[in-house]
Amino acid sequence: MAAVSYKPYFSAGLKEWIFTTDHKKIGIMYGVTSLIFFLVAGLSALAIRLELYQPGLQYMSEDAYNKALTIHGVLMQFWWAVAIWGSFGNYLLPLMIGARDVAFPRLNALSYWFFFAASVLALITLLPGNHIRMLWTGYPPFSLNDNAGPVAFYALIIHMLGASSLASAINLVVTNLTMRAPGVTLKKMNLFLHSFLAMNVIQILGVPALAGAVTMLLMDKYFQTAFFDPTRGGDPLLYQNLFWFYSHPVVYVMILPAFGLISEMIAVFSRREIFGRTSMIIAIWGIAILGFMVWIHHLFTSGVPDWIRILFSYTTVLIGVPTGIKIFNWVFTLYKGSVRFTTPMLYTLSSIFMFLIGGLTGIPLGLPAFDIGVHDSHFVVAHFHYVLGMALTLAVFGGFHYWYPKFTGRMYNELWAKIALVLVMIGSNLFYFLQFIVGLEGMPRRYADYPAIESWIRLHELQTIGSMILGFGVILAIANLVFSTKIGKKAEDNPWQSPSLEWLIPSPPPPHNFDKIPHMPEDWDPYHYEWLEKQHKKH
Amino acid sequence: MKEVLAYPANYWQTMYEIWLFISVIIYLVVFIPAAYFLVKYRYKKGINEKAQHAKESKALEVLWTIIPTIVVIYLATQSFAFYRVQRNAPEGAMEIKVTAFMWGWEFEYPNGKKVFSFFNGVVDPEKNVYLTPEKVNDMFKAYIPAGTPIKVLLTSRDVIHSFYVHPAKVTEDAVPGRITHMWFQVNKEGEYWVFCREYCGTQHSKMAAVLKVVPKEEFEKWLNQGVQTQNITDRQNL
Ligand code: HEM
Ligand SMILES: [Cu+2]
Ligand SMILES: [Cu+2]
Numbered sequence: 129m130a131a132v133s134y135k136p137y138f139s140a141g142l143k144e145w146i147f148t149t150d151h152k153k154i155g156i157m158y159g160v161t162s163l164i165f166f167l168v169a170g171l172s173a174l175a176i177r178l179e180l181y182q183p184g185l186q187y188m189s190e191d192a193y194n195k196a197l198t199i200h201g202v203l204m205q206f207w208w209a210v211a212i213w214g215s216f217g218n219y220l221l222p223l224m225i226g227a228r229d230v231a232f233p234r235l236n237a238l239s240y241w242f243f244f245a246a247s248v249l250a251l252i253t254l255l256p257g258n259h260i261r262m263l264w265t266g267y268p269p270f271s272l273n274d275n276a277g278p279v280a281f282y283a284l285i286i287h288m289l290g291a292s293s294l295a296s297a298i299n300l301v302v303t304n305l306t307m308r309a310p311g312v313t314l315k316k317m318n319l320f321l322h323s324f325l326a327m328n329v330i331q332i333l334g335v336p337a338l339a340g341a342v343t344m345l346l347m348d349k350y351f352q353t354a355f356f357d358p359t360r361g362g363d364p365l366l367y368q369n370l371f372w373f374y375s376h377p378v379v380y381v382m383i384l385p386a387f388g389l390i391s392e393m394i395a396v397f398s399r400r401e402i403f404g405r406t407s408m409i410i411a412i413w414g415i416a417i418l419g420f421m422v423w424i425h426h427l428f429t430s431g432v433p434d435w436i437r438i439l440f441s442y443t444t445v446l447i448g449v450p451t452g453i454k455i456f457n458w459v460f461t462l463y464k465g466s467v468r469f470t471t472p473m474l475y476t477l478s479s480i481f482m483f484l485i486g487g488l489t490g491i492p493l494g495l496p497a498f499d500i501g502v503h504d505s506h507f508v509v510a511h512f513h514y515v516l517g518m519a520l521t522l523a524v525f526g527g528f529h530y531w532y533p534k535f536t537g538r539m540y541n542e543l544w545a546k547i548a549l550v551l552v553m554i555g556s557n558l559f560y561f562l563q564f565i566v567g568l569e570g571m572p573r574r575y576a577d578y579p580a581i582e583s584w585i586r587l588h589e590l591q592t593i594g595s596m597i598l599g600f601g602v603i604l605a606i607a608n609l610v611f612s613t614k615i616g617k618k619a620e621d622n623p624w625q626s627p628s629l630e631w632l633i634p635s636p637p638p639p640h641n642f643d644k645i646p647h648m649p650e651d652w653d654p655y656h657y658e659w660l661e662k663q664h665k666k667h
Numbered sequence: 668m669k670e671v672l673a674y675p676a677n678y679w680q681t682m683y684e685i686w687l688f689i690s691v692i693i694y695l696v697v698f699i700p701a702a703y704f705l706v707k708y709r710y711k712k713g714i715n716e717k718a719q720h721a722k723e724s725k726a727l728e729v730l731w732t733i734i735p736t737i738v739v740i741y742l743a744t745q746s747f748a749f750y751r752v753q754r755n756a757p758e759g760a761m762e763i764k765v766t767a768f769m770w771g772w773e774f775e776y777p778n779g780k781k782v783f784s785f786f787n788g789v790v791d792p793e794k795n796v797y798l799t800p801e802k803v804n805d806m807f808k809a810y811i812p813a814g815t816p817i818k819v820l821l822t823s824r825d826v827i828h829s830f831y832v833h834p835a836k837v838t839e840d841a842v843p844g845r846i847t848h849m850w851f852q853v854n855k856e857g858e859y860w861v862f863c864r865e866y867c868g869t870q871h872s873k874m875a876a877v878l879k880v881v882p883k884e885e886f887e888k889w890l891n892q893g894v895q896t897q898n899i900t901d902r903q904n905l
Binding site: 190263363365431445446455460463465468477488489495497570 | 676678679682683686690693694697698700701704705708709710715716717718719720721723724727728731732735736739740742743745746747749750753754769794795796797799825826827829831833836837838839840842843844845847849860862863864865866867868869870871872873875
């Protein structure tokens with residue numbers, strides 16, 4: 129479309145990067161920060177796995193283990209699984225709707241810098257003397273105990289992140305609703321946009337609950353209030369309720385955007401519109417709404433009344449229905465397609481089938497009859513590693529590859545990308561599948577050490593080997609993405625031949641995205657691949 | 668029902684098997700068509716370069732909404748039925764009170780006899796590794812009569828812990844300021860682990876106890892041996 133050629137958005141000096149309000153640069157900054165913390169969290173996980181290789185404490189003390197696990201959990205959840213969507217959302221959302229930036233560009237920059245401040249705080253807690261050892265859940269009364277470390281840091285971190293997420297969520301919702309170019313109607317929004325809309329709405333409704341919970345925690349610890357301290361009339365379960373009122377929905381904040389990415393990629397590489405598009409949209413909102421009605425499944429063994437456990441077991445398993453709808457529709461998107469097995473497509477398919485395992489193993493956790501045997505065991509850890517560690521992470525890496533030409537103007541190395549994926553799949557499944565088994569056999573989670581039960585030792589050894597293969601695969605994938613920014617082949621503007629708006633402008637996009645705001649014709653649709661062919665014929 | 672090692676683990680096991688069976692079927696129902704489509708509709712130069720038009724199908728959408736709904740409601744209802752049994756101790760169960768603390772367990776029997784199990788009682792003090800249950804000093808072990816239902820009343824003295832009886836596949840949190848409950852029954856004599864299942868700080872991973880399951884007569888004898896005096900000195904180890 130562009131007649132004049134501009135310098136790409138990323139050729140800018142350091143000062144320009146720091147003071148930028150350009151959604152693309154901010155997206156990249158989110159992505160780089162997120163990825164760095166992903167590596168830190170991954171390394172601490174490998175240290176954990178090394179320690180669990182054999183019973184006994186070989187490499188670290190209990191405290192060091194608990195610290196490493198806190199770092200791993202907090203960083204993976206907030207810096208990777210949540211914040212990475214700050215990257216995709218900021219970068220792609222305005223492009224997909226045909227806008228030149230988000231609705232409030234300065235607020236957007238502020239969101240990032242709040243996130244940056246939280247990142248600095250998180251790094252400070254790695255220094256000696258500032259270690260937090262209360263894990264990402266921070267349950268009182270333990271978190272009020274000195275054994276937990278400086279809670280103030282945790283509360284501040286959550287507040288910084290919360291401010292950042294709220295500002296960003298409001299910004300993206302407003303952008304999506306008010307700044308769509310003519311012709312990009314609500315009906316023609318792609319599923320990426322729908323997922324991000326739902327995800328941001330969850331953020332707006334949920335974050336305040338968590339912010340409230342950690343504020344009360346902070347006050348209990350430092351200002352003598354007694355919200356959660358049972359020795360002074362407080363109730364520790366209040367915290368758990370507030371915490372999970374946000375922190376269960378937040379798993380949909382993590383996974384809904386992944387679904388959005390999967391939908392984009394599976395459609396493009398099957399060359400046909402998403403099957404059952406309307407029910408996909410209904411399913412997204414169904415998940416978002418039901419997501420707020422299931423938090424008690426985290427409290428199934430915590431002493432809440434039995435009838436509440438039963439009630440929430442029904443709501444919990446019902447979430448499987450909209451989730452199932454999404455999976456079936458993805459499968460039928462392949463039907464009568466013309467399927468291309470590119471790297472992003474392979475990541476997408478892997479993500480779907482790993483998600484299926486993650487989802488199916490989530491269902492019994494919603495059944496108290498089963499949950500009482502595996503609650504807080506490695507079975508749970510395996511379940512969310514299939515969902516977050518695999519389905520989400522594979523979708524993100526699929527997205528990295530898919531939009532790589534858009535972000536950088538270059539192509540990644542196809543062969544290395546595929547080798548990395550194979551390694552990741554072998555390593556992860558060896559690791560996480562055996563994590564299920566050891567969990568079924570009763571291994572409690574958050575254990576630095578375990579008794580020398582023969583089968584547990586074997587299972588832990590193999591898990592550690594799997595995790596090392598996985599770690600190697602991830603490093604390979606990232607190295608490929610990093611080096612290709614310099615040595616990758618120049619990419620075409622629209623290498624995947626997608627009519628979605630972000631692909632109709634040059635890759636990488638010029639600083640202002642669109643020379644003029646596009647007017648999309650009646651017959652255009654982000655999933656109508658024939659439309660693009662017709663356009664080609666016209667020219 | 669003779670061979671069942673422990674109750675209510677049998678219900679857990681059945682629930683697990685039902686779920687596993689259904690899950691494997693669902694996995695195949697998704698995977699087989701997907702694999703078939705991937706092969707059949709793969710891009711082939713000159714043959715399958717373009718997707719064909721596939722019509723939306725209301726019937727399919729309804730089908731994969733209704734059937735999963737029925738399946739999950741069945742599962743939740745089955746779980747409900749089992750859970751009633753798993754939660755509610757049978758009549759005549761022996762009641763013991765368990766109080767968790769950082770880091771150990773206090774067991775109190777109906778006649779007031781107490782057993783303290785400390786984290787450092789289950790590890791080898793020199794190497795800081797777990798002992799096998801048999802090697803743990805008998806005075807730290809909670810004796811349990813075989814084949815008798817035990818109702819546990821749980822609470823905690825400091826932070827939240829969780830009382831997980833390994834052979835019985837059941838855990839319930841010990842929450843300060845509350846009394847929670849659970850029950851189990853072990854049918855086979857032997858020594859079994861109890862683990863703490865809620866993170867509680869440095870020694871969480873060593874917060875285990877040993878249940879020594881013995882014949883009823885032996886248990887009675889042990890119970891009436893009176894309160895052990897070692898407890899006082901043990902407490903000072905805290
Ligand atoms: C190199 C890859 C990874 C390895 C080796 C790894 C390993 C582990 C292990 C062994 C645990 C359980 C430790 C215990 O309970 O004692 C754990 C917990 C956890 N992992 Fe990972 N993991 C990896 C990737 C991920 C990813 C990608 C995510 C999320 C996006 C994630 C999120 C979590 C969370 C939230 C916990 C729970 C922490 C807690 O109990 O507070 N992990 N991880
Ligand atoms: Cu404990
Ligand atoms: Cu514990």
